[in-house]
Amino acid sequence: MARIELANVQKFFGSVQVLKDVNLTIEDGEFVVMLGQSGCGKTTTLRAIAGLETVSSGTITIDGREVQDLKAGDRDIAFVFQSFSLYPHMTVEENIAFPLRAVSSSRAERESEVKEVARFLGIERLLSRRPSALSGGDMQRVAIGRALVRRPKALLMDEPIGALDAKLREQMRAEIKRLHIARNSTSVYVTHDQVEAMSLADRIVVMHNGVLQQVGAPDEVYLHPANLFVAQFVGSPVMNVADVAVEGAGTDALLRIGRAEGFRVPGGAVAHLNGAATKLGIRPEAVLLTREPGQGGIETETTNVEPLGSHDIVDVRIGGETLRARCESGFARGEGEKVWVSLDPERAHFFDAATGQSMRRAG
Amino acid sequence: MANVMTRLEPDTRAAARGLSDLTIRNLFIIPTIAFLIIFNVFPLLYSLWTSFTDFRASTTAPANWIGLENYRELLSDEFIWRNFTITAKYVLISVSGQVVVGFGLAMLLNRQIPMKGLITTLLLLPMMLSMAVVGLFWKLLYDPSFGIINYFLGLGKFEWLADPQVALYAVAIVDIWMWSPFVMLLSLAGLSAVPKHLYEAAEIDRASSLYTFFRITLPLVAPILMIAIIFRTMEAFKTFDHAYILSSQPTTELIAIRLYKMAFLEWQTGMSSAFAYIVLIMVVAITNIYVKYLNRAKAR
Incomplete structure (x- = not known):
């Protein structure tokens, strides 16, 4: 098990800079998920840790040893590819045993190790099959088995379940979590699926354009996004974002979206904004809809309803902007229904309109 | 034979150019097969036959069947x-x-x-x-x-x-x-x-x-x-x-x-x-x- 440290890592492909000064420490036994859109640099970061990609500058240390100039095979890490990368001409057993055979370990040792890993992953009955005869889930189990068999210092996974169908993905997600808890291996996991990230990670690293946007525990990233990008990338449906004018700062302040009547919020919630150009970010669950005119509610009509079973997503228009609200299922039947909208000021986020950075209240 | 032949849909381009399946057969396939038979299949079979004879192409003497000799x-x-x-x-x-x-x-x-x-x-x-x-x-x-x-x-x-x-x-x-x-x-x-x-x-x-x-x-x-x-x-x-x-x-x-x-x-x-x-x-x-x-x- 190992601690992985990236310091000032830069990577250029030709003149394109794909990693910009990446600094990250992954603690021993930690499960870190790198989250971002495709092309954001998360896979490049992972491949740089693995040694499949060189870095242009900066250092990567694994357990205190600088590895950026070492070959992948000398870094003692395992890698699970999205495409599984099983050797097609070998049986499952030979595939799992490959990393052991490559360093010519004894046959007896090999067999016992392969058996143990296969038992752990529940793939013993598949050992004599070839990869082409396996389902997607089993292929990935074999790929994980091949990674685990050599007891690597760290396990790196590049969208390992991205190629599976939705149901299998959920199942494999749970298996990967169980595996991590059982083995307590240092794991770095790359995905673009924020649900995977939230459910697996000890810490999430959100990347965009080669820059780390935020590093933190899943709830921290969700509840306190560092900037607009993180706010809109994490969470489903995405956070509502609208330009907002803040008026008054006493006991009661007004948040005005477009030309609409303002939302009345306690002045303390917005006092730190100092009247700068601001964007309001509010998650659908903090947009409260009622059937009756309540305190500070603005009257409007529903424009769209998405029933999702456990809850509905209801769209309303406020001052030319669409706000999406999460309501109990059956709250609205369709568009054009009259509702009153209010916001939960405790769960409202404010972002600097120019830089996109979060403007959090001090303390 | 002709009734197994599929006719082209009347509005396809080949049909518009006037090439029916039948024409294609007559124009391309039959000559090819004829060519193959004359230059490949026939010599193959003929040489198989001569291999069982004492035939000499340099003489006019008739070939005698000599079996596996x-x-x-x-x-x-x-x-x-x-x-x-x-x-x-x-x-x-x-x-x-x-x-x-x-x-x-x-x-x-x-x-x-x-x-x-x-x-x-x-x-x-x-x-x-x-x-x-x-x-x-x-x-x-x-x-x-x-x-x-x-x-x-x-x-x-x-x-x-x-x-x-x-x-x-x-x-x-x-x-x-x-x-x-x-x-x-x-x-x-x-x-x-x-x-x-x-x-x-x-x-x-x-x-x-x-x-x-x-x-x-x-x-x-x-x-x-x-x-x-x-x-x-x-x-x-x-x-x-x-x-x-x-x-x-x-x-x-x-x-x-x-x-x-x-x-x-x-x-x-x-x-x-x-x-x-x-x-x-x-x-x-x-x-x-x-x-x-x-x-x-x-x-x-």
Whole structure:
């Protein structure tokens, strides 16, 4: 098990800079998920840790040893590819045993190790099959088995379940979590699926354009996004974002979206904004809809309803902007229904309109 | 027959141009089949028949049916067996040489190098030449007194073609020079079809480059390499042109040369037909062994 440290890592492909000064420490036994859109640099970061990609500058240390100039095979890490990368001409057993055979370990040792890993992953009955005869889930189990068999210092996974169908993905997600808890291996996991990230990670690293946007525990990233990008990338449906004018700062302040009547919020919630150009970010669950005119509610009509079973997503228009609200299922039947909208000021986020950075209240 | 013929939908372009399936059949398929029957099927069957006779194309004497006599005589002829041994040796040297050189070149080319397209094309040139021409100029290259090969290798007046022990190798070298590019081309296709991520996986798995080559590259390229070997073996078996031009040593008398002499110098038409059939059966048998292996490799 190992601690992985990236310091000032830069990577250029030709003149394109794909990693910009990446600094990250992954603690021993930690499960870190790198989250971002495709092309954001998360896979490049992972491949740089693995040694499949060189870095242009900066250092990567694994357990205190600088590895950026070492070959992948000398870094003692395992890698699970999205495409599984099983050797097609070998049986499952030979595939799992490959990393052991490559360093010519004894046959007896090999067999016992392969058996143990296969038992752990529940793939013993598949050992004599070839990869082409396996389902997607089993292929990935074999790929994980091949990674685990050599007891690597760290396990790196590049969208390992991205190629599976939705149901299998959920199942494999749970298996990967169980595996991590059982083995307590240092794991770095790359995905673009924020649900995977939230459910697996000890810490999430959100990347965009080669820059780390935020590093933190899943709830921290969700509840306190560092900037607009993180706010809109994490969470489903995405956070509502609208330009907002803040008026008054006493006991009661007004948040005005477009030309609409303002939302009345306690002045303390917005006092730190100092009247700068601001964007309001509010998650659908903090947009409260009622059937009756309540305190500070603005009257409007529903424009769209998405029933999702456990809850509905209801769209309303406020001052030319669409706000999406999460309501109990059956709250609205369709568009054009009259509702009153209010916001939960405790769960409202404010972002600097120019830089996109979060403007959090001090303390 | 006509009622099984599917008619074209009236609004398709072919129909608009007035080509019905029937016209296509009459215009293209019938002439092709007729051509095949006249020039391939008929000679094949006719030569099968002559192989059971004492027919000689140089005389007007009628052919007499002698049954398996030709085959019996050929298979018990010590000299014919020597031709077979020479040919087997030649095929082995030539094909294995082509595989080593061709596959090696393919490995070198299977990476990002400048002017890769041009280099590949230049390497393919020998394959595009006429075999007789190749034979003629290699004869000059091999020449003991003014040949450039002896000059460069500093071998003095080394006899490439006149020395009975060396001549077969000299002929095989020409074949290797000419046909390695073919193996290279197929190997290159096979190599570039091996997914890059398998190499990455092997790298992560701490496999050395030699181990990766023998455990991953070679098994995955094996099926297509096998196809190249099948083609080359079949071709090498019937090598005639450059071998005939280069050397007239008894040690380089391949079966095709023996067959030529038997058919067109000695005019033993019936006997040579039988000989040709024996060669055919051997080539089919060897090819079958390869194809079996190929299918097994592909099944994985």
